[in-house]
Amino acid sequence: MPQYNVMTTALTLTAILCTACSGSSDSNDTSGPVGSTSSSSSSSVAAPDECSNPEALVISSASDDGSHDGHGPANAIDGSFASESRWSSSGDGKTLLLDLGTEATLTEVKTAWLNANSRTAFFDVEASSDQDSWSTLVANGQSQGSEELGADSFEELQARYVRIIGRGNSENLWNSLLEVELHGCGGLDAPDVKPSGPPAMTELDPGKPPAENFDLSRWYISVPTDEDGDGRADSIKENDLNSGYQQPDFFFTGADGGMVFRVGPTGFKTSANTSYTRTELREMLRAGNTSIDTKGVNANNWVFGSAPATDRAAAGGVDGNMRATLAVNRVSTGGERYQIGRVIVGQIHANDDEPVRLYYRKLPGNSNGSVYFAHEINGSDDTWHEMIGSRSDGASNPADGIALDEVFSYEIDVQDNTLTVFIYREGKETVSKTIDMSASGYDEGGQYMYFKAGAYNQNNSAEDDDYTQVTFYALEHSHD
Numbered sequence: 001m002p003q004y005n006v007m008t009t010a011l012t013l014t015a016i017l018c019t020a021c022s023g024s025s026d027s028n029d030t031s032g033p034v035g036s037t038s039s040s041s042s043s044s045v046a047a048p049d050e051c052s053n054p055e056a057l058v059i060s061s062a063s064d065d066g067s068h069d070g071h072g073p074a075n076a077i078d079g080s081f082a083s084e085s086r087w088s089s090s091g092d093g094k095t096l097l098l099d100l101g102t103e104a105t106l107t108e109v110k111t112a113w114l115n116a117n118s119r120t121a122f123f124d125v126e127a128s129s130d131q132d133s134w135s136t137l138v139a140n141g142q143s144q145g146s147e148e149l150g151a152d153s154f155e156e157l158q159a160r161y162v163r164i165i166g167r168g169n170s171e172n173l174w175n176s177l178l179e180v181e182l183h184g185c186g187g188l189d190a191p192d193v194k195p196s197g198p199p200a201m202t203e204l205d206p207g208k209p210p211a212e213n214f215d216l217s218r219w220y221i222s223v224p225t226d227e228d229g230d231g232r233a234d235s236i237k238e239n240d241l242n243s244g245y246q247q248p249d250f251f252f253t254g255a256d257g258g259m260v261f262r263v264g265p266t267g268f269k270t271s272a273n274t275s276y277t278r279t280e281l282r283e284m285l286r287a288g289n290t291s292i293d294t295k296g297v298n299a300n301n302w303v304f305g306s307a308p309a310t311d312r313a314a315a316g317g318v319d320g321n322m323r324a325t326l327a328v329n330r331v332s333t334g335g336e337r338y339q340i341g342r343v344i345v346g347q348i349h350a351n352d353d354e355p356v357r358l359y360y361r362k363l364p365g366n367s368n369g370s371v372y373f374a375h376e377i378n379g380s381d382d383t384w385h386e387m388i389g390s391r392s393d394g395a396s397n398p399a400d401g402i403a404l405d406e407v408f409s410y411e412i413d414v415q416d417n418t419l420t421v422f423i424y425r426e427g428k429e430t431v432s433k434t435i436d437m438s439a440s441g442y443d444e445g446g447q448y449m450y451f452k453a454g455a456y457n458q459n460n461s462a463e464d465d466d467y468t469q470v471t472f473y474a475l476e477h478s479h480d
Helices: 073-077 309-314
Strands: 008-012 061-063 087-090 094-113 121-128 135-142 150-169 174-186 219-223 234-236 251-253 259-263 278-283 320-330 342-349 356-361 370-376 382-388 408-415 418-424 430-436 450-457 468-478
Touching (some): 061 073, 073 087, 073 094, 094 121, 094 135, 135 150, 259 450, 320 342, 370 430, 382 430
Antiparallel strands (some): 061 094, 087 174, 121 150, 150 174, 251 259, 259 468, 278 450, 342 356, 356 370
16 A cells, blocks of 8 residues: 655635636736826824734735736635736726735735836735725835736735735736735734645455445445436435445446446536536535435534534534545546546535535546636636646646556645645645635524545546546545
8 A cells, every 4th residue: 555755735725705707818908007106195004013024924814996807816816826826906996905804014015026027017015904094005116027026025014905006017008917925914814724644554355345345334426327217327325335335337336346436428417507417425424314304404414613503503514525546447538628637526515515625637648637726616717726737628648647556645625715626646845725704604694514535527528438447546535
């Protein structure tokens, strides 16, 4: 069995806040250059605490007026310098508002701007404790000739809110900010999330059905068949699954004892709102007690630790952790370009949306695959977070990617509104990303959660024989 070197180098991403998307794209704007002006008023910002050792501060949230072009405010604080991960809004005076969540001592702001090696971005930076009166931190600021972070320092002051006011650039009125950091002292503490490591590996018997090699007592499985004739994918509930269920085309024990999930591009789906087929486990905390409904805030599902007290008392668990060891054996190679090679191997599903969907993707010309995840805002859009390689349809081969049949592990952890995903590989450093879900809407009353694991094919345009296959070697889930 593989051994793992768990040396964590975690990148903490804070503040996922998505607003409505409108406007045109940066590349289509042809307006002329714009100058820089300032209209801030004087502020009663508090005198600072002494800050002898400034560091990057935790940003609780980012927002704007909703007139961005689809590249929303959360992109500016997600730790990614990819061009698609930017905040873009056109117009002199467009503002990105950053909330530290509490007052902190500010000493420096760092910004990185799109195409700064070929054009100059103009901006102002202001700070406030109450969003009524503002102090100017940076007047007539300019990007510094590259897409790397450039620093603007100022006298120490205390504030909770910082706004970056875009003044366009030397070519047009677009404000396209790749990334921003605020430096100083105090503020919120970064989430203290530690990796648990890969799940324990046990001896697997290739002669036994999956439920005799794995504890599936609190799961059911969906397969893309319709044996009961209801027009939807079959769901084999807990008791039947744990009585030795196998399906030779979709769910079975492999020659090495692993639990195999196989699914093609077509077949029956779990609901009318689902576009893709799956062979996937669904967490069922009721463990076969059919007197408990599958849906709702009840003993079958769990809630975030930030949920109302009444929901925490009614749920089957609070917060959650799922760990798995697996290998992706095959992905689709044909069909629509944006669908090729994608499979979801783990999820947290809520009432209607998904706090996390963990993807593996390998393109036909690449020897290695990428890993990334989507965080869906409750009732709104996805935010995307690359962990290994790129999710791009034209991504180059990720040198540090994961090959087909290569065994790796993932961990999905939720504590209150903090979501962390870890990727473990033998002999390599752990990769992790943490996001703050406090603005995502899942801590509202009535929101319930359940884990999913398996092969959720993200290609419905390939030929029928172009299947996806994933083999699991360990799977654990737990709750408070």
